[in-house]
Amino acid sequence: MSSYSSSISSTTLVIFFVLLLRGTEAQLSSDFYDHTCPDVYHIVRSVIKHAHKSDIRIYASLNRLHFHDCFVQGCDGSLLLDSSSTIVSEKNAIGNNNSLRGFPVVDAIKEALEHACPGVVSCADILALAAEASVELSGGPKWCVLLGRRDSTTANLTGAQNLPSPFDSLQALRSKFSAVGLNDTDLVALSGAHTFGRAQCGIFSYRLYNFSGTGQPDPTLNGDYRVQLQQNCPQNANFNRLNNLEPTMPDIFDYNYFLDIENNRGLLQSDQELLSAVDAVSTTAPIINSFASDQSTFFSNFAASMINMGNISPLTGDQGEIRKNCRVVNDS
Ligand code: HEM
Ligand SMILES: *[C@@H]1O[C@H](CO)[C@@H](O)[C@H](O)[C@H]1NC(C)=O
Ligand SMILES: *[C@@H]1O[C@H](CO)[C@@H](O)[C@H](O)[C@H]1NC(C)=O
Numbered sequence: 001m002s003s004y005s006s007s008i009s010s011t012t013l014v015i016f017f018v019l020l021l022r023g024t025e026a027q028l029s030s031d032f033y034d035h036t037c038p039d040v041y042h043i044v045r046s047v048i049k050h051a052h053k054s055d056i057r058i059y060a061s062l063n064r065l066h067f068h069d070c071f072v073q074g075c076d077g078s079l080l081l082d083s084s085s086t087i088v089s090e091k092n093a094i095g096n097n098n099s100l101r102g103f104p105v106v107d108a109i110k111e112a113l114e115h116a117c118p119g120v121v122s123c124a125d126i127l128a129l130a131a132e133a134s135v136e137l138s139g140g141p142k143w144c145v146l147l148g149r150r151d152s153t154t155a156n157l158t159g160a161q162n163l164p165s166p167f168d169s170l171q172a173l174r175s176k177f178s179a180v181g182l183n184d185t186d187l188v189a190l191s192g193a194h195t196f197g198r199a200q201c202g203i204f205s206y207r208l209y210n211f212s213g214t215g216q217p218d219p220t221l222n223g224d225y226r227v228q229l230q231q232n233c234p235q236n237a238n239f240n241r242l243n244n245l246e247p248t249m250p251d252i253f254d255y256n257y258f259l260d261i262e263n264n265r266g267l268l269q270s271d272q273e274l275l276s277a278v279d280a281v282s283t284t285a286p287i288i289n290s291f292a293s294d295q296s297t298f299f300s301n302f303a304a305s306m307i308n309m310g311n312i313s314p315l316t317g318d319q320g321e322i323r324k325n326c327r328v329v330n331d332s
């Protein structure tokens with residue numbers, strides 16, 4: 001009996017210390033702006049809904065910005081800084097230039113928030129809020145966005161050049177995710193964001209015509225789907241011609257991405273590899289199968305993984321600043 005109760009109290013102690021340690025770390029919370037900017041959710045939503053009226057793709061584009069921000073020195077708005085005498089912008093990185101979009105909408109959100117509650121809401125939090133609202137407004141899951149991030153005064157182009165690439169092997173993708181504390185479940189769930197939005201023909205056309213210099217298409221690509229893709233992306237097409245990432249419901253956030261992968265219809269090499277790479281069998285393939293078998297399993301995991309991604313080394317407390325203009329460091 002006494003060893004039973006002492007084991008309970010040591011467990012309690014361990015839990016206590018884990019909570020204490022976490023308490024001294026960066027803490028984000030969903031009620032962070034409750035008193036200082038109570039309308040923040042409503043303002044973000046109204047700006048992006050307005051933008052969506054003339055740009056059906058904007059929800060996908062905004063969602064992607066949070067990913068490209070968080071993977072480079074944490075979710076700190078570094079992505080949004082333009083080049084200046086002190087900043088080398090991440091926007092010029094290979095995977096970002098001529099690919100990321102939505103920056104003027106972020107500016108419009110910031111402007112509306114500066115009007116309602118000046119100097120309060122960070123640009124990093126704007127990206128987290130816009131990423132959630134975009135998924136929810138596209139028919140996907142909703143989640144409680146954790147807030148309280150502050151904005152960096154630096155950017156890191158080298159970090160941005162090292163973002164996960166559509167040509168990466170599964171091993172490289174897994175190691176880039178694990179380097180920021182995200183595991184295989186996060187990798188598969190977050191890749192499910194490719195259920196909406198567009199990709200440029202130039203990014204994947206090597207899979208249609210000349211895969212790894214073989215002169216043949218990628219053997220993991222479904223033949224019927226390849227023919228469809230070849231029609232929209234002929235060999236002489238402009239690099240920047242657009243193709244839906246997910247053909248069935250291109251602007252709806254659903255689990256069709258996983259059904260596609262099950263049928264060898266993943267658009268990017270990095271999508272199909274999650275099932276078809278040799279080392280997927282013991283890592284990501286079972287997770288693909290589980291999300292393909294049940295949309296609600298995908299949705300709950302996607303929400304959890306977005307929160308995990310949003311927790312990547314934020315600046316908090318008196319670190320960084322609240323930028324007045326997301327493109328420039330204050331007083332510069
Ligand atoms: C696993 C590694 C990933 C790779 C290699 C990757 C790669 C890509 C590529 C190449 C494109 C098309 C870009 C273009 O053609 O200009 C794209 C688009 C997109 N990605 Fe990813 N991505 C990854 C993970 C993610 C994650 C984690 C998210 C969000 C949680 C995401 C959200 C999106 C969205 C929504 C689009 C469409 C954007 C638009 O239409 O503007 N991706 N991604
Ligand atoms: C980014 O794209 C523009 C064309 O829109 C090009 O002029 C510029 O050189 C590119 N920047 C880099 C760093 O590749
Ligand atoms: C920028 O990112 C690279 C790659 O992630 C990292 O090695 C480097 O230390 C970072 N630079 C700064 C100044 O933080």
Ligand SMILES: *[C@@H]1O[C@H](CO)[C@@H](O)[C@H](O)[C@H]1NC(C)=O
Nearest residue numbers: 182183184185186287304308
């Ligand atoms: C990844 O981490 C989550 C907790 O964030 C956990 O529930 C899940 O089982 C982990 N997945 C793998 C493959 O380890």
Ligand SMILES: *[C@@H]1O[C@H](CO)[C@@H](O)[C@H](O)[C@H]1NC(C)=O
Nearest residue numbers: 209210211212213214215216
């Ligand atoms: C395929 O690519 C390889 C290497 O890039 C090249 O040598 C070869 O000529 C290409 N084949 C065709 C049919 O275009």
